Amino acid sequence: ILNVEQSPQSLHVQEGDSTNFTCSFPSSNFYALHWYRWETAKSPEALFVMTLNGDEKKKGRISATLNTKEGYSYLYIKGSQPEDSATYLCAFPANRDDKIIFGKGTRLHILP
Amino acid sequence: DSGVTQTPKHLITATGQRVTLRCSPRSGDLSVYWYQQSLDQGLQFLIQYYNGEERAKGNILERFSAQQFPDLHSELNLSSLELGDSALYFCASSRGGGQSYNEQFFGPGTRLTVL
Numbered sequence: 001i002l003n004v005e006q007s008p009q010s011l012h013v014q015e016g017d018s019t020n021f022t023c024s025f026p027s028s029n030f031y032a033l034h035w036y037r038w039e040t041a042k043s044p045e046a047l048f049v050m051t052l053n054g055d056e057k058k059k060g061r062i063s064a065t066l067n068t069k070e071g072y073s074y075l076y077i078k079g080s081q082p083e084d085s086a087t088y089l090c091a092f093p094a095n096r097d098d099k100i101i102f103g104k105g106t107r108l109h110i111l112p
Numbered sequence: 113d114s115g116v117t118q119t120p121k122h123l124i125t126a127t128g129q130r131v132t133l134r135c136s137p138r139s140g141d142l143s144v145y146w147y148q149q150s151l152d153q154g155l156q157f158l159i160q161y162y163n164g165e166e167r168a169k170g171n172i173l174e175r176f177s178a179q180q181f182p183d184l185h186s187e188l189n190l191s192s193l194e195l196g197d198s199a200l201y202f203c204a205s206s207r208g209g210g211q212s213y214n215e216q217f218f219g220p221g222t223r224l225t226v227l
Contacts, residue, residue: 043202043219045114046216046217049215099157099170100145102155103154104154
């Protein structure tokens, strides 16, 4: 059974501080790794689709890196703002066109 | 607003009943995905349709079925409902059929409560 692990489960960060969290996935048969942001009372929103080892993607203050050989991806948030409070999910396609497996997420709380 | 619509927003029904959840994908998207999110569970992939055909199957129970119509909207049918089926059901859509490379756009979800 393929597992996608995210850590930590929950994180409290002071406004203005930077933070990062991890998604671990099986390193064999890698196709892609997705990151989503899920705000309370809304639906998940795609952040990045990462496909190449060493990939680094950026969207504003949020960036992500990918290491397919060791099976992890980091999501970084620089200068956290209240609007960054959300659950961040990573998702891993089990096969090229087969079911996608979501991690349980990292719940980020930004403290004013 | 992702452009994906789902109806109804909320549904309350009794055990043993049957319900239908509806999803309209973003304009131009050919794939529709269904997910279930129960308490303390992550998003569980149920099934994917691409251009009217079943493309991938996840942890979908035999009591559940889905289809995608020629206009690309999709319906998820849940029958013989049990208390444990209470969950938030999301539909998502993407341009292409491959789950690997296509980002998914999620609808607002349907909250199903089985009493």
